Amino acid sequence: MALQDKYKELIDTAQSSGVTDLKINEQDGVLHIDGVAPSGAVKDQLWNIYGKIDPNFLTGDVVMNINVAGAVAGAKLKVVTDATNLNIRKGPGTDQPIAGKAAHNEVITLISKQSDQWWQVRTDGGVEGYAYAQYLQPVE
Incomplete structure (x- = not known):
């Protein structure tokens, strides 16, 4: 099973939750997910989905680098x-x-x-x- 298929729910949620600068790259058996979440709650949601797919985070087949957007003008x-x-x-x-x-x-x-x-x-x-x-x- 391809990693993008295994982690489809995680990727779909990142895309639908407003994660910007989203980059998904599979390299050497590791799926890299990078981006900027609009809030801490979205970042937590992504980690919860990851934990559901890989409960003990033991497989080591995902590197998730999701930052939270800082305050922007008008905030x-x-x-x-x-x-x-x-x-x-x-x-x-x-x-x-x-x-x-x-x-x-x-x-x-x-x-x-x-x-x-x-x-x-x-x-x-x-x-x-x-x-x-x-x-x-x-x-x-």
Whole structure:
């Protein structure tokens, strides 16, 4: 049985679940599945299907390299500070003046990623500026 037939359910689910940059390649008796899942839940679903087909992951005939898409422009982000408000600054850096604040657990919108550390955001109240990315988590 060809590996793509054995793992048909896994491949079909990857294709129908919105996995982007999906690459399926069979080489030297190993099926390689690469791509970017739209959410952690989709990635978990793929691993669960793999576990159903090969319950102990012992055959070693699949290498699955599925990453989860990060936050993209327009994505909703939750403020995950300990309990305090998150400062939204006029520029990327703690030396920049504060333009406004986002409350603990508030959901705001990503405009762009200035860097891995500073993301440009907008609150529902219309405050735009830069927030420290460590305190922002994509909402699924």
